[in-house]
Amino acid sequence: MPVIKIKRGLSANIPSLTLEAGELALATDTGKLYAGNGTDKDLINPDQANAETATKLKTPRTIAITGDGTGSSGGFDGSSNASITLILANTGVTAGTFTKFTVDSKGRITSAVAITAADIPNLTLAKISDAGTAASKNVGVAVGNVVGVESDGKINPNLLPALAITDTFPVASQAAMLALTAEVGDIAVRTDLNKTFILRISGASTLANWQEILTPTAAVSSVAGRTGAVVLSASDVGLGNVTNESKATMFASPALTGTPTGPTAAAGTNSTQLATTAFVEAVRAALATADALKAPLASPALTGTPTAPTAAAATNNTQIATTAYVKSQGYLTASDIIDGGTF
Known part of the structure; x- marks a missing residue:
């Protein structure tokens, strides 16, 4: 049972x-x-020794607060709520707004005054995290100083290095190059020589002050025995008998003749590899073997431990009921125990 x-x-x-x-x-x-x-x-089964519930205490009590605060509820018998008005003891500090306090061991403020300059300690620049690096520098023109601006808001020009802007001058002759009003670093492009010169020291009218800018020498002197503007042909590289053929025309729709053969793919292969007659025959034999192992749809004679999908607990149709489905219905058995649990 x-x-x-x-x-x-x-x-x-x-x-x-x-x-x-x-x-x-x-x-x-x-x-x-x-x-x-x-x-x-x-x-359901109360005893008579003590009441399970009550609306009033048999003996009224008094609830009070003492110590750093005072207050009392008067009498309390449990028939209604009781409240206590708490009165804090004075600490001796006058009411007001202050910035400096003294507290006792219980955290109560015992004195309060306004903060003064003497209360603020001197701090070194190293203890100020957001002062920036310029704060530690002096204003001046010595090494390591911060340069100040003049009354016009600009830095004194004497403190700035001289600036040079490089110009490029196309010229058609040596005379035209030497006649340039050029500064050190300026470039002259000689169209008559197809060469470029740079003024290395002051004095643009002196030829020795100009330095030719050299270009790298090409290492290749000829291609397949040809020089100049070379256009190679197939015969220049020994391919005179080779015709151009694209992959699209070389492998598209070949017209095979005779009895072409190829490697037989492994069983189970599923790719674009060509299928030989041996591969097709192996697939047919495997299908015949697998088909012979299947039970017929009409009145199959099952053996062993056949399984089937388990229907949901509330299913009501012609689907096969598995043992798991039967157990999910929650039917009691002789060994079942209905247990409300513990608390």
């Missing part, structure tokens, strides 16, 4: 226990039985 066990546990856990309407729970240490009523729980 099935065994039914109600929920059970110690009486100390009863206050936090939630019961469904009609659900039972037993306090195993007191023997008291409780039943859920839909919103809470009722004691």
